[in-house]
Amino acid sequence: MAATTTVTDSGSMRIITEVIPATDPRAAQLTSASSPSTPAVSSFQVRGFRRAQPKALGTIHIFTGIIHICFGIILTVSEHGTLSLPVASGVLFWLGLLLLVSGSLLVESEKRDNILLVKICCVVNIGVILSTLVATLVHTTAIAHDIPGCENNMPYQLKAEWCFEAENKMLSNGLDSMFVIFCLLEFCAAVVALAFGYDAIKQHNYTRMAL
Structure with a gap:
């Protein structure tokens, strides 16, 4: 399955969306980059x-x-x-x-x-x-x-x-x-x-x- 690109105009902005299949090598790179080690x-x-x-x-x-x-x-x-x-x-x-x-x-x-x-x-x-x-x-x-x-345990106890x-x-x-x-x-x-x-x-x- 190839990557598909969709262009959407919203007012003065143009939104470009690209769908990457799971088999694409770029998907693995994006996944590893998005999760902190x-x-x-x-x-x-x-x-x-x-x-x-x-x-x-x-x-x-x-x-x-x-x-x-x-x-x-x-x-x-x-x-x-x-x-x-x-x-x-x-x-x-x-x-x-x-x-x-x-x-x-x-x-x-x-x-x-x-x-x-x-x-x-x-x-x-x-x-x-x-x-x-x-x-x-x-x-x-x-x-x-x-x-x-x-x-002083006893009253008449001798001390050293x-x-x-x-x-x-x-x-x-x-x-x-x-x-x-x-x-x-x-x-x-x-x-x-x-x-x-x-x-x-x-x-x-x-x-x-x-x-």
Whole structure:
């Protein structure tokens, strides 16, 4: 079947309509040109996520995660007798590892146009948000309580000599306060990554439905 051309006059305009059969090679070219490719759509959505600067947010998570793990090792070794609440709970280690994973994924999302990677970043950052809230509660509880081994459980209980040194409690409170500040920074970075990631995923799903 050959292509047919129809000319229609409408006022001062002339409309030329050409009907191309399905067997014509030009039909395949027009079909491929009219439908946007999936990688292009995905790349557009990932670029929207990159407005949050995921590499910078990932660097924050990696840096603070290393600090958490290093201090966790130091405090575990130094508190071999009676462990403080943050060390006993292991919050310095599992939060530090989670931050390293989150930071690595965020940095990697800067390099790859993959909407699935953005979704994984969102899931991991939800875990970071919840973990930082738990860690903040642990550190603030440690600040409000006495150093382990120095509690007044009994009226005539003898305390160790180091319990009467105010510098020990000040040092412990200072470290816990520092970790609370780190948790606040990590929480803000995770919220930003989650907000931009959710917006990119929502746009991606909307585009797929529109197609």
